[in-house]
């Protein structure tokens with residue numbers, strides 16, 4: 515079933531869902547495939563389509579990935595976080611994001627499905643052109659995947675914190691590390707309810723430059 519959302523509603527209410535992921539409800543394989551098929555409509559540099567997608571449902575494997583994630587999350591949480599001025603949209607959400615992210619850290623292994631998008635090649639140390647072309651060939655598809663999930667009553671959160679252990683996770687999943695780079699980790703579950711709200715952001719005029727910086 516596809517939710518009755520306008521394009522603008524879909525674009526403004528596709529959130530990082532963590533506490534409202536319903537871990538008790540299985541996710542049908544067909545739904546994941548439908549959302550991945552939509553993601554494959556995203557653009558890629560030179561139409562290379564060098565992507566691969568690893569979908570993990572096996573509980574022990576999910577737990578092993580979540581352990582890497584959790585260790586890195588704990589280190590990250592202990593690091594100095596950015597400080598924002600009072601009234602800044604980011605300051606207002608900082609505690610809630612931290613609380614929500616900590617919840618996901620504890621429960622990540624319970625997500626019925628974990629999806630890892632991969633892109634052919636490794637880009638370590640490359641210049642801005644190569645980096646932008648590389649990441650720009652997987653990130654639009656990953657976002658489309660999140661939009662497609664949302665449109666079908668599922669949710670996810672874009673995460674990257676397992677990546678300090680990218681090599682270990684590659685070994686665990688049989689991914690050829692030298693040939694494929696992992697772009698993130700997406701826990702997937704049905705959401706508890708389907709009403710989500712637009713987020714408060716840093717205002718447009720603070721981030722837009724017309725004609726010149």
Ligand SMILES: Cc1cc2nc3c(=O)[nH]c(=O)nc-3n(C[C@H](O)[C@H](O)[C@H](O)COP(=O)(O)O)c2cc1C
Nearest residue numbers: 528529530531611614615618671672673674675713
């Ligand atoms: C590149 C990237 C990496 C992220 N990594 C994580 C992560 O490892 N863990 C997590 O809980 N959230 C992660 N997030 C989610 C952000 O915290 C979230 O997008 C932000 O707080 C805004 O919330 P919203 O997506 O609901 O608008 C990541 C988002 C992006 C785009």
